[in-house]
Amino acid sequence: MSAVPVAPPRRLLDAEVDGVVVRVPEGATILDACRDQGIDTPTMCYADNLTPINACRVCVVEVEGARTLVPACSRTVEAGMKIRTDTDRVRHSRRLVMELLGSSVDTSLASSDWHRWQDEYAAAPDRFGAPTDPMEAGERDRRWAGHHHGSPDPSRAETVSQPVKVDNELYVRDYGRCVLCYKCVEACGTDAQHTFAIAVAGRGFDARISTEYAVPLDVSACVYCGNCIGVCPTGALMFSSEHDMRAAGTWDEDRQTVTNTICPYCGVGCELELHVQDNAIVKVTSPTDNDVTSGHLCIKGRFGFQYVQRRKKDRT
Numbered sequence: 001m002s003a004v005p006v007a008p009p010r011r012l013l014d015a016e017v018d019g020v021v022v023r024v025p026e027g028a029t030i031l032d033a034c035r036d037q038g039i040d041t042p043t044m045c046y047a048d049n050l051t052p053i054n055a056c057r058v059c060v061v062e063v064e065g066a067r068t069l070v071p072a073c074s075r076t077v078e079a080g081m082k083i084r085t086d087t088d089r090v091r092h093s094r095r096l097v098m099e100l101l102g103s104s105v106d107t108s109l110a111s112s113d114w115h116r117w118q119d120e121y122a123a124a125p126d127r128f129g130a131p132t133d134p135m136e137a138g139e140r141d142r143r144w145a146g147h148h149h150g151s152p153d154p155s156r157a158e159t160v161s162q163p164v165k166v167d168n169e170l171y172v173r174d175y176g177r178c179v180l181c182y183k184c185v186e187a188c189g190t191d192a193q194h195t196f197a198i199a200v201a202g203r204g205f206d207a208r209i210s211t212e213y214a215v216p217l218d219v220s221a222c223v224y225c226g227n228c229i230g231v232c233p234t235g236a237l238m239f240s241s242e243h244d245m246r247a248a249g250t251w252d253e254d255r256q257t258v259t260n261t262i263c264p265y266c267g268v269g270c271e272l273e274l275h276v277q278d279n280a281i282v283k284v285t286s287p288t289d290n291d292v293t294s295g296h297l298c299i300k301g302r303f304g305f306q307y308v309q310r311r312k313k314d315r316t
């Protein structure tokens with residue numbers, strides 16, 4: 001007999017996606033229905049382990065009878081709904097969102113899917129101007145200093161003009177890569193950690209992710225679970241190990257292997273994915289479809305891996 005409670009059966013609904021009748025359980029989103037049909041839908045602010053927040057609108061589709069395009073990641077399917085995913089209007093809107101995001105921040109470290117979608121939709125972010133170059137951190141420091149001493153540059157959004165924040169040994173915050181997708185805020189809040197160490201501060205061009213009163217992480221409420229890093233889609237939040245290796249030019253995902261194991265620290269039994277390069281663990285994640293973690297970890301599982309690497313020669 002299974003010890004896992006079985007959810008009550010859900011009513012099935014019929015709808016149409018691109019002219020094909022689909023049957024999905026009540027509560028399924030349009031994105032779910034599209035995925036069932038093998039329809040590739042671009043997303044940025046959506047994650048399987050977070051509540052949809054509708055921040056980016058890159059996933060929009062057309063629904064017959066609706067005046068505006070609707071976000072596939074959060075809109076639930078209704079019986080009889082007629083959905084179109086590949087119209088000129090949808091493609092135009094998705095492309096424009098990609099271009100606006102890509103022109104406002106550096107998305108070069110976003111997922112390979114994101115780059116594939118950019119190619120597929122022929123997105124050309126450069127037509128809105130180049131994003132801040134991540135290698136120009138010094139330049140950003142100067143602009144930030146100028147901005148906060150009476151010479152604001154109104155052409156620059158607050159979030160991307162910040163210097164890279166290195167205020168602890170575990171992870172780095174480079175908001176020059178932040179698309180304000182809110183995923184980190186959700187992971188830090190009610191979707192996973194319930195710590196509420198970060199939120200969106202400011203509005204419009206001033207909007208940016210911040211700790212309370214913009215204090216450094218070590219004096220904020222942050223407990224260093226790293227769940228925000230786990231969900232960040234652009235590399236704005238990054239393990240210090242990865243950040244340092246990228247800066248040194250040694251980060252190479254082609255040379256990395258991923259080994260799944262169980263966290264050794266306590267009886268919860270979280271599943272870990274150890275990313276290993278040159279026989280050293282370089283970062284730790286957890287599968288989003290894991291029943292125990294849903295991709296989220298605590299500080300020990302996420303960052304407490306150095307002891308594994310204390311080889312004999314280091315201990316003498």
Ligand code: SF4
Pocket residue numbers: 184187188193195196197198221222223224225226227228229
């Ligand atoms: S490390 Fe954890 S507690 Fe700290 S900001 Fe990220 S999600 Fe919040």
Ligand code: SF4
Pocket residue numbers: 177178179180181182183184185209228231232233234235236237
């Ligand atoms: S730091 Fe990352 S997860 Fe947080 S809002 Fe920016 S892009 Fe999204």
Ligand code: FES
Pocket residue numbers: 042043044045046053054055056057058059060071072073074
């Ligand atoms: S992925 Fe749907 S609104 Fe961002």
